[in-house]
Amino acid sequence: MSAPSYKELDTTYIAHTYGRFDVCFEKGDGVLLYDTTGKEYIDLGSGIGVTAFGSADALWQQAVIHQVKRLNHVSNLYHTLPQATLAEKLCQKTGMKKVFFSNSGAEANECAIKTARKYSADRYGDERTTVVTLVNSFHGRTITTLAATGQDVFHQHFHPFTKGFAHVPANDFDAFKQLVDSDSSICAIMMEMIQGEGGVMPLDAGYVKQVADYAAAHDILVVVDEVQTGNGRTGTLYSYMQFGIAPDIVSTAKGLAGGLPMGATLFNDKTEGVLDAGSHGSTFGGNPICAAGAVSVIDRIDDALLSEVKAKGQYIREALTGAPGVLSISGMGLMVGIETTADAKAIANECLNRGVVVLTAKNKVRLLPALNIPRDTLKKAVGILKEVIGEMA
Numbered sequence: 107m108s109a110p111s112y113k114e115l116d117t118t119y120i121a122h123t124y125g126r127f128d129v130c131f132e133k134g135d136g137v138l139l140y141d142t143t144g145k146e147y148i149d150l151g152s153g154i155g156v157t158a159f160g161s162a163d164a165l166w167q168q169a170v171i172h173q174v175k176r177l178n179h180v181s182n183l184y185h186t187l188p189q190a191t192l193a194e195k196l197c198q199k200t201g202m203k204k205v206f207f208s209n210s211g212a213e214a215n216e217c218a219i220k221t222a223r224k225y226s227a228d229r230y231g232d233e234r235t236t237v238v239t240l241v242n243s244f245h246g247r248t249i250t251t252l253a254a255t256g257q258d259v260f261h262q263h264f265h266p267f268t269k270g271f272a273h274v275p276a277n278d279f280d281a282f283k284q285l286v287d288s289d290s291s292i293c294a295i296m297m298e299m300i301q302g303e304g305g306v307m308p309l310d311a312g313y314v315k316q317v318a319d320y321a322a323a324h325d326i327l328v329v330v331d332e333v334q335t336g337n338g339r340t341g342t343l344y345s346y347m348q349f350g351i352a353p354d355i356v357s358t359a360k361g362l363a364g365g366l367p368m369g370a371t372l373f374n375d376k377t378e379g380v381l382d383a384g385s386h387g388s389t390f391g392g393n394p395i396c397a398a399g400a401v402s403v404i405d406r407i408d409d410a411l412l413s414e415v416k417a418k419g420q421y422i423r424e425a426l427t428g429a430p431g432v433l434s435i436s437g438m439g440l441m442v443g444i445e446t447t448a449d450a451k452a453i454a455n456e457c458l459n460r461g462v463v464v465l466t467a468k469n470k471v472r473l474l475p476a477l478n479i480p481r482d483t484l485k486k487a488v489g490i491l492k493e494v495i496g497e498m499a
């Protein structure tokens with residue numbers, strides 16, 4: 107009898123929470139992926155924006171392997187050098203003051219929410235607890251971050267959800283203002299500068315600025331969820347840097363450690379002292395291996411790389427704008443949403459057949475390629491994608 111296939115094992119033993127593509131990847135090399143039959147693919151998805159420098163990147167590997175051989179874990183009862191180094195780099199590059207490390211985007215957001223509530227409780231008592239988020243947002247899969255997520259489809263099955271969230275439509279300043287004026291329980295507003303899972307929908311810069319200014323005037327904290335948009339993805343280290351605001355709290359994850367699970371929540375001078383000893387924690391958070399991977403990622407996100415990210419994003423937009431079957435293009439840098447006449451999921455499947463990995467978000471094809479994707483490889487993959495979109499139009 108032959109060994110069971112990955113599909114049989116998956117069907118038998120893995121909880122069926124994902125609608126998976128019919129492919130089993132075995133190895134990667136930069137932006138190339140290889141499946142178990144040896145077929146090669148160009149990866150424009152980076153494992154949902156995680157492998158910031160591609161698969162098995164040599165510099166990242168070196169940093170991680172060096173750390174694997176020295177010290178893998180001691181817990182947060184003790185100091186470790188990679189974590190301390192990473193915190194310094196994140197603060198120096200952003201002007202934020204302190205960092206809390208966790209293991210995922212949802213956890214980074216949980217920490218942001220806890221911090222916002224405690225900030226308010228410390229100053230205004232226990233009644234000022236509501237965190238405002240935007241309709242069509244996505245903030246994670248825990249009960250609390252699902253409650254924060256401004257999409258009704260996520261508010262089924264798991265009742266009761268955490269209380270204390272209000273959702274307002276994006277790009278509608280009056281709706282936010284009216285809520286703040288009529289509800290004294292608001293302690294924070296949390297938003298993605300580009301709603302990723304919501305279909306790669308950037309917020310208007312003017313709206314973001316108005317909201318941030320009004321919030322600041324009312325001592326309402328501004329929390330920016332940079333889980334997907336962060337770590338160079340949009341052409342700046344964090345996307346808020348292109349919106350002219352200075353957030354009180356920033357959460358990030360996905361690309362931060364280049365393929366290892368890591369979340370980070372950054373605090374400014376207003377919020378740096380809110381979480382005190384014992385008020386929050388994580389067993390794995392900031393562990394030396396993930397931190398070493400993240401240091402190598404953050405070190406490489408310099409001005410030269412960021413201008414390449416912008417230029418390559420621009421290339422994708424120009425190559426696809428007006429192409430047959432393309433209705434519109436959204437996003438910033440190497441975070442790109444493509445609205446197509448054909449079904450996005452069907453396009454993703456056909457691209458996979460032809461050796462190109464793309465993502466979807468809502469009704470759009472979504473691209474989150476490695477930040478250092480070579481131009482010729484990008485050109486080849488975008489050519490195939492364009493062909494598929496055109497043929498299926």
Ligand SMILES: *Cc1c(COP(=O)(O)O)cnc(C)c1O
Pocket residue numbers: 209210211212213215244245246247298302303331332333334335359360
């Ligand atoms: C992916 C994502 C999350 C959740 O991150 P996990 O690591 O899956 O918990 C939260 N917010 C945004 C904006 C995301 O894109």
